[in-house]
Amino acid sequence: MSITFKRFIEHFKGKTENVYLDRNNEDIKFDDAKLITQNQIDYCENFIYICKTSMLQEKIRNKENISLILINDNKTCIENFFRKSANIIEIKENEDIFQIYNEIREIFYEDIQIANDSAILLKASILENGIDNIVTLASNILKNPIIVIDSSFKILTYSNKEDILDPYWRKNITKRYCSYEFIVGFKNMKRKNKNIKDDEPYEFTCTESSILKLISGVKVNNKHIASVIVLECKKKFSPRDKEILALTSRIIAQEMKKNSFYRNANDVGYEGLICDILDGILVNKEDIKERIKSANIKFSKNLSVFAFNISNYNYKNKYLGYLTDNFNYTFPIKDPIYYNDKVIIIEETGAFTNSTKVDKKIKDFLISNNIYVGISKEFSDISEAKKYYIQAVKALDIGKILNSKNNSTFYSLIQLYDLLGSYNTLDYKDFYSPHLIKLKQYDNKKHTDLYKTLFIYLKNNQSMEKTSEELFIHRNTTRYRIKRIVELVNIDFSNIEEVLNIYMSYKITDYLKKTSSMF
Structure with missing residues (x-):
């Protein structure tokens, strides 16, 4: 039995006037409940007793380690009545004593049911009947359907x-994958609610599926690897459901622990391989070749990793499954993988990009859905996918720092900034070219804009026309400014080393300034 006094406190909180706790005995577990009668002589420590205060006898005042639920029908000062510490719930005087007693009996009955149901689940685990059988048994006990998803959804x-009566989840089951709308909503909910713990069942609803869900995490070696979801389809949830679900999650964790390569039957190939490489489970090249061969997977010789951040996706006013359908339409070549809060695609370098630009179709898709992508450098050996996955994620992070309006970032264009990021003590002032310092000082004194003009001029390959267009000034004004810059700092624009030095000084100081302002 696992019924504590705190459980009664929680159950009767809407009917309670006061609670008195014996701090030395508040964690006692109860075996049964009794109504106090006129002839009551003995009181057991592991029983909870119910009566009206008008029926209390003088001899009970000195009883130790007693637990009571009292309806105060005669205005007794309970705190002064008992000479010894006791666990007491004082119920409002208008409550029916028999109704209170029946509710307590229901709690004990429910606890017996939980014990019996737990025994059934534990027996299935001992007999090693597998996860499918455990899920079926748990569903029968809870009288609601159960779905198990891994950490990649x-x-x-x-x-x-x-x-499973909910059309949304029937569609997910058909696809064997949760929709991206659910993933975004689920992640946002967990990010906002810091009190949620993976190993404790919690309730969840989302805009895509209004049906109430009970979710419990599955952990192996303290790492979250899956979630068990109960859908409130056939029966309303009861308090006992959380206990049964928590036990089910622990049993499933034990089953999954037996096989570190556990994957769904439909997932023995591509997704399982990629996840294992990214997790560092598969590192040996011969093992990887064997997995590729057995799953009959073919990879191009020119690959790139695309890492998509969908956390800012706004699914309002869009139909159910919109993002999933559009991902499949926009990227039809390979099934996307949801990994570490990002959608990952590994595909031929030129499939969606041209040099360091994304195709217009991809660009429109990213902008219209507020999605960002980081793209790794090209590689040919799939065993190195983890290295290039890290590049893609870094491209995402650095791209956000450099230009939050640009939805795509190539690692090849920000590699220098990644190198700078490995040095924590860098000060952007150390990278200022003396020429730029002088221009800054002149601008501050004369209220000019030479510092910015020089940067735009270098960025546009020293083109007067493009610089003027970007600055919205006349070409003669640009020409005058460049002449004034030469006079002030004596730049030789024909010296490629000097020009490169100044341009890189601009870029590095700008990046380090932005990163320093973030922390």
Whole structure:
């Protein structure tokens, strides 16, 4: 039995006037409940007793380690009545004593049911009947359908499909994958609610599926690897459901722990391979070749990793499954993988990009859905995918610092900034060219704009026309400014080393300024 006094406090909180706790005995577990009668003589420590205060006898005042639920029908000062510490819940005087007693009996009955149901689940685990059988048993006990998803939101298994009445989840099961709308909503909910713990069941609803869900995390070696979802389809959730679900999650964790390469039957190939490489489970090239061969997977010789950040996706006013459908339409070549809060695609370098530019179709897709992508450098050996995945993620992060309006960032264009990021003590002032310092000082004194003009001029390959267009000034004004810059700092624009030095000084100081302002 696992019924504590705190459980009664929680159950009767809407009917309670006061609670008195014996701090030395508040964690006691109860075996049964009794109504106090006129002839009551003995009181057991592991029983909870129910009565009206008008029926209390003098001899009970000195009883130790007693736990009571009292309806105060005669205005007794309970705190002064008992000479010894006791656990007491004082119920409002208008409550029916028999109703209170029946509710307590229901709690004990429910606890017995939980014990019996737990025994059934534990027996299935001992007999090693597998996760599918455990999920079916748990679903029968909870009288609601269950779905198990892994940390990449792939559906691993589920109970009877006929019990899943929600069209949204029936569609997810058909695709064997949660929609990106659900993923975004789920992640946002967890990010906002810091009190949620993976190993404690919690309730969740989302805009895509209004049906209430009970979710519990599955952990192996303290790492979250899956979630068990119960859908409130056939029966309303009860308090006992959380206990059964928590036990189910622990049993599933033990089953998954037996096989570190556990994957759904539909996932023995591409996704399983990529996840294992990114997780560092697969590192040996021969093992990787064997997995590729057995799964009959073919990879191009010119690959890139595309890492998409969908956390800012706004799904309002869009139909159910819009983002998933558009991902499949825009990137039809390979199934995307959801990994570490990002959508990952590994594909031939030229499939979606041209040099260091994304195709217009991709660009429009990113902008219209507020999605950002980081793109790695090209590689040919899939065993090195983890290295290039890291590049793609860094491109995402650095791209956000450099220009939050640009939805795509190539690692090849920001590699220098990644190098700078490995030095924590860099001060952007150390990279200022003396020429730029002088221009800054002149601008501050004369209220001119030579510092910015020089940067735009160098960025546009020393083109007067393009510089003028970008600055919205006349070409003669640009020409005058460049002449004044030469007079002030004596720059030789024909010296490529000097020009490169100044341009890189601009870029590095700008980046380090932005990063320093973030911390």
